Amino acid sequence: MMVDETLHGLVERRLREVSQRYTSGRKAVVEVLANAGHPLSIEDIGELAPRLPRSSAYRHLVDLQQCGVVRRVAANDDYYRFELAEDITEHHHHLMCTLCGKVIDVTPTPAFERAMANYLDDLSTSNGFASIDHRLDVLGACATCRQRKLAATAGCAG
Amino acid sequence: MMVDETLHGLVERRLREVSQRYTSGRKAVVEVLANAGHPLSIEDIGELAPRLPRSSAYRHLVDLQQCGVVRRVAANDDYYRFELAEDITEHHHHLMCTLCGKVIDVTPTPAFERAMANYLDDLSTSNGFASIDHRLDVLGACATCRQRKLAATAGCAG
DNA sequence: ATTGAACTGAGACTCAGTCTCAATGTAAGA
DNA sequence: TCTTACATTGAGACTGAGTCTCAGTTCAAT
Ligand SMILES: [Mn+2]
Ligand SMILES: [Mn+2]
Ligand SMILES: [Zn+2]
Ligand SMILES: [Zn+2]
DSSP: OOOOHHHHHHHHHHHHTTTOOOOHHHHHHHHHHHHHOSOBOHHHHHHHSTTSOHHHHHHHHHHHHHTTSEEEEEOSSSOEEEEEOTTTSOOOEEEEETTTOOEEEEOOOHHHHHHHHHHHHHHHHTTTOEEEEEEEEEEEEOHHHHHHHHHHHHHHHO | OOOOHHHHHHHHHHHHTTTOOOOHHHHHHHHHHHHHOSOBOHHHHHHHSTTSOHHHHHHHHHHHHHTTSEEEEEOSSSOEEEEEOTTTSOOOEEEEETTTOOEEEEOOOHHHHHHHHHHHHHHHHTTTOEEEEEEEEEEEEOHHHHHHHHHHHHHHHO
């Protein structure tokens, strides 16, 4: 809860454009995603909005994706994650822990983004490809999992 | 067919390390992936190796992933793709057509890769994250789909 | 040749995600 | 307010990519 009112206004407008309503279930999904600050699995959503049936959650996610409010994120395991679309939050990338599956949002500097976008445009053009967007994920070990690994090693040695 | 003999030697060694054999079914999967030059869906593999049962193809893909010969690629649709691991081919990225699903391999310049890797290391470190690898995908429209779109527009206008 | 372990195809199975349907909510006009 | 057309909902059936089981086969090593 406690989300900037302009978010709900924006989402409502996007839904209205396709003759859909901003109902409490949809609002619950949006709030959960907005408050999490990182992409959520369907499991996460179920825990954060326990009253919301799973079939409804999935349906809302589909509807919200279709009107550009939600984006599906392919992580490094077998489950998709969901987050608010970049034009609602901001363009960003992901750190993905290959050990526990956690996904962290990161925002590179505008300078880096600009350089990369330019480079990718060239790369695309020279392949007859029209670049629209890009995804950049860093794979590795999160702070928590690094701790765990160190502790385990120490335990064995000591 | 017609694949550098060192590839098969390498794969065989990796399998042997975990007491597994480089059988004809596994070889068929490796050759199909090596000759394609871009990530293949299970459907593609089925078409390129029609004698290979689907359950075996999936099993071989799992085995080959476990010994580091194959990598699974999340595209922008609902189906995974499979390709040879980067230490067998080379580190590279993907152009993904959001219209037809095609995935194209691209290799950025070493200079760009170095700059990006450095930057991502910093970004990771400042989030307590240990960077190991990265994925960079460009989303857009492939040459074929661009043609199709232009043709359709012209048709409507004329 | 014997033997143990890896491999195989067929098909049953799992389960994330989708669809159906009957019931309910809701905005807009009479 | 009443009507009405349509969007929404929960429950649960369904789909299908991917996994597992099992009985039979192949391999490599002795
Ligand atoms: Mn970016
Ligand atoms: Mn790279
Ligand atoms: Zn972790
Ligand atoms: Zn295309």
